[in-house]
Amino acid sequence: MDIEKKLVDELGKNIIEATNEEIYRALVSVVNKAAIDKEERNGKKKLYYISAEFLIGKLLSNNLINLGLFDEVHELLEKNGKNLGDIEELDAEPSLGNGGLGRLASCFLDSIATLGLNGDGVGLNYHMGLFKQTFKDRLQSEIPDKWIDKDTFLIKTDVSYPVSMGGKMYNSVMYDLLVTGYENRTNRLHLFDLETIDSSIIKNGIDFDKEAVDKNLTLFLYPDDSDEAGRKLRIYQQYFMVCNAAHLILDEAVSKGSDLYNLDEYVVIQINDTHPTMVIPELIRQLMERGLSIDDAIEITNKCCAYTNHTILAEALEKWPIGYLKSIVPQIVPIIEVLDDRIRRKYEDESIAIIDRNDFVSMAAIDINYGYSVNGVAGLHTEILKNTELNNFYKIYPEKFNNKTNGITFRRWLMSCNPSLTKYLEELIGEGFIKDSFLLKKLEEYKDDKNVLNKLSEIKMQNKQAFCDYIEKTRGIILDKDTIFDVQSKRLHEYKRQQLNLLWAIRRYLDIKAGIIPEERVTVIFGAKAAPAYTIAKDIIHAILSLMQLIENDEDVKKYLRVIMLDNYNVDVAEKLIPACDISEQISLASKEASGTGNMKYMLNGAVTLGTMDGANVEIFENVGEENIYIFGLSSDEVIAKYKNGSYDPKYYYDNNAEIKRAVDFLVSKEMIGLSGKDHDESLERLYNEFLNKDYFMTFPDFDEYCKVRNKAHSDYKNQDEWSRKCLLNIANAGYFSSDRTIEEYNRDIWKLQ
Ligand code: 475
Structure with a gap:
């Protein structure tokens, strides 16, 4: 592909005459076009990875690497007196995540596309993200992280669904980010949003009117839930996310020929922590709206949904007062009551019930009773879930529990962030490890080779120096490498x-x-x-x-x-x-x-x-x-x-x-x-x-x-x-921790795509 011609066409002028901003815009467009060319419409069964967060990081270099364009673009810019690093500084980091759970979701999307699997992410398009942290008088203060501007990678689609919440109707709009796989297919991350969001309601820091849902719904990730209005807003967000997801999932399955009774041949939904749990009653509701009986709808939903637990901390195992659900999403409350009733009748075990004595709805209990798979994210964690935290569930559903030790994508966390180490590893052991991470093991051969050991320390030193330079430039702090x-x-x-x-x-x-x-x-x-x-x-x-x-x-x-x-x-x-x-x-x-x-x-x-x-x-x-x-x-x-x-x-x-x-x-x-x-x-x-x-x-x-x-x-x-x-x-023994390995296991044991 003639990248120079494409870039110049996009720019309407020579690279040398263009500003970094213009080049950035042109690159976004060239990258998106190249990524779209790698989309595939085939594949009967599709994974929907639903998550409240996706901590995706900057996209430009990552996409260039995955599309095989990085070196070419790098050299082309260099030749024209420009620098890719400077241009990447203009790429705002999407602020759609918080921590490990969100970063994991992003590594997974990369690996899913890289392994050529048919799977999209579904989440929300938070305009101000989590927050931007600043320090004032040795204290954290929070300001909005306004990452969206006109030139981001976001693509506005014409997909829109009606969502009923709190007695009002809202019309969603779906934005997409293209998820490039390394030398493989492109998938998508679907981010739902409202057109009516209004950031002018944000006052001092990140405060805003929590009741103006049409204006605030997708302003922030994890809005403060220390008061009732904040907790309700989280329910609004969660329901909005899964109601849209369910519409999208059913539309896509039907368009591929599903009669809905065989939905599980077309769809698998991975529920990332409890935030997307309402997808279960919502999918049941929408299936009933499309003519299925409640028995069929429950049975089919059960065959499509799998749940991942990321924590044993009680505070993160969400429980919502049924009263909140009645006021915001009354349409799914009767379904939740049926789900609860059936479990109570069948097992007569209060500890696994969905609605507890205090009328709180346990989201994890919905997932575990009505999903077909429950996984922890490391060996020890899964054992603790089985033996302690979720032991009562485990006793009833031992076959549902499985471990999937987390992983990270080597494309971002080695190739992109540490090019000098990557290059040296390629010289020593070849390029194979990028796709087959276990090949890193070959590095062990060099464990007593003084030259190799010296070179590794040298690379570390260079990276420390680069970090010092960055900190000096951005924070004015001088560190000693x-x-x-x-x-x-x-x-x-x-x-x-x-x-x-x-x-x-x-x-x-x-x-x-x-x-x-x-x-x-x-x-x-x-x-x-x-x-x-x-x-x-x-x-x-x-x-x-x-x-x-x-x-x-x-x-x-x-x-x-x-x-x-x-x-x-x-x-x-x-x-x-x-x-x-x-x-x-x-x-x-x-x-x-x-x-x-x-x-x-x-x-x-x-x-x-x-x-x-x-x-x-x-x-x-x-x-x-x-x-x-x-x-x-x-x-x-x-x-x-x-x-x-x-x-x-x-x-x-x-x-x-x-x-x-x-x-x-x-x-x-x-x-x-x-x-x-x-x-x-x-x-x-x-x-x-x-x-x-x-x-x-x-x-x-x-x-x-x-x-x-x-x-x-x-x-x-x-x-x-x-x-x-x-x-x-x-380094040599990090191969096991590639998210490619993790995703292969998810697919082998849970998703069964292709
Ligand atoms: C674990 N976030 C890590 C990582 O599996 C693990 C929950 C509720 C509300 C807001 N944020 C959360 C998490 O629970 C989270 O990030 N969990 C992390 O998931 C991926 O590696 O040990 O703490």
């Missing part, structure tokens, strides 16, 4: 224990102040957004930013220890940070992190994991061996036992462990409080009290061992050959 980059980047949540990392940093800070000079110089890097209504999470950010400020103003400490919290951590920042990392912090309280996927991205880019035996860390451990990972902390069994017998008492640790006391007390020290210019700091005091009186995620019991193991990792880093061998073995 010759320190250990010890990184924790993920959503801010107490169970992920950024606060444990912080306590280590305080301890190190206090040691240095006391004249104990560490041998290794360390840069601790955090990236995390806190949910706007999650107070303690914001307190943790405040404490990290406070320590950061103290150290940045202290030349004595700064030589040995830096603490850096990056604002607005997103896919774009992740792509620059991950290739530059030496130590990957995966320190959740065992049993709480369902899988983690950041852990896999860091590993693939040659970082060594410091973590607990939690989520997919367990499988990373099994793949790399104990020499190549740093493990500490309570086991998940120990944690579960502690919760069960209620024996954990943080006060005991505080009183009996001087290091813990010293670090925790420091939170409310003169130095820290003093930064506010007042004599007290509510946020730091609240965090201090939380540690002392609750510490629900058991930071203290793991503290000593965490410090010991972390310091050992830092001291091992000094032996660069040994360290580089660990990095090599991490």
Whole structure:
């Protein structure tokens, strides 16, 4: 394909004369046309992956790579004095996701297309995304993340459906993003929206009138649900998403010849966490509207729906008051009542019922009773679901439960974000690993080859330098690449224990102040957004930013220890940070992190994991061996036992462990409080009290061992050959964590496409 001609046609002028903006626009158009050429209409059965979030990341480079155009475009631009990197800066990152669950959905779409499977994503087109994080006075504040402008990859379609909610009718409009597969077919991500959305109702930060549904429905992902109006808005969003999805699914199936009684030969729906659960009663309702009996509609829906669980945290297992559903979506309430009634009659087991004693509807109970598959996202997580959290369901439906350990797409998380490592790997072991990830194993042959080990450290150094340049340019912070980059980047949540990392940093800070000079110089890097209504999470950010400020103003400490919290951590920042990392912090309280996927991205880019035996860390451990990972902390069994017998008492640790006391007390020290210019700091005091009186995620019991193991990792880093061998073995054994492997398993066991 003559890319130059296409680009020039699109531009209406020579590349050399065009501005970066013009080239960006032209590239979007050229890419979309090339992607559309790879759409396929064949394939009887189709997967619909419904998800409240898709954290897709910037699209330009990724699409160019997948379409096989990257090198050509890169060179063409270079030849004309332009730079693809600069042009990509104009590509706004779609703000359609929050964390792991949304990023997983995006990796899956990439792998589904890459494997040539017939499968589309379905979600919502949030105009302002989650939010953009900024720091003011060492506190997180939120502003709208306005990512949509006229030149995005979004394609407006003429698909529209009527949706009845709260006694009013809404007409949807469907936008599409093309999902390119690597050297394979193009699928689509369908994003439903309303034409009447009005961002002028947003006032100071991200506040808006929660009751103006016609104006606010798709403004934000996960609008604040700390009040009733917010919770209702979430129901509006969820129902809007699945009502449209069900219409689309039935229309497409009928157009391909389904008589609806054989819908399962045409359709499989993957329900990503409980947010899309209402698709079950809604599909039943629409099937009945098209003439089926309720018995047939239930049976057919059951054969089409599969559910993925991403967390055992009770707060994320959604339950909606039936009263809310009656006021917003009365049309599905009688169906939910029938679904509940049938389960109650059949099993006489309150614990698996759909509507509980307090008239709350358990979304997970709908999914598990009326879907045909329930999967966890890592081996340990699935075992915990079966044996503990969902044990009552498991006893009734053992055949529904299965594990699908998460994965990541190597196209984005290696080829695109780490081109120099990719190129070197291709030189050593050939290109095969890009499509067959297990071929990375061939790298093991080089584990004692000094030249290879040196080259790997050299690439890491270059990536660290590139990250330093980026941070200096965008944040004005000057980092030192010759320190250990010890990184924790993920959503801010107490169970992920950024606060444990912080306590280590305080301890190190206090040691240095006391004249104990560490041998290794360390840069601790955090990236995390806190949910706007999650107070303690914001307190943790405040404490990290406070320590950061103290150290940045202290030349004595700064030589040995830096603490850096990056604002607005997103896919774009992740792509620059991950290739530059030496130590990957995966320190959740065992049993709480369902899988983690950041852990896999860091590993693939040659970082060594410091973590607990939690989520997919367990499988990373099994793949790399104990020499190549740093493990500490309570086991998940120990944690579960502690919760069960209620024996954990943080006060005991505080009183009996001087290091813990010293670090925790420091939170409310003169130095820290003093930064506010007042004599007290509510946020730091609240965090201090939380540690002392609750510490629900058991930071203290793991503290000593965490410090010991972390310091050992830092001291091992000094032996660069040994360290580089660990990095090599991490890369070589990352093949299992490709989302291509995960998707092959979903298809083999659940979807059965083609
Ligand atoms: C897990 N998000 C990771 C990842 O499987 C796992 C839930 C409710 C409301 C808002 N956001 C959520 C999640 O639960 C989530 O992101 N879960 C994550 O899913 C993919 O790797 O361990 O925490």
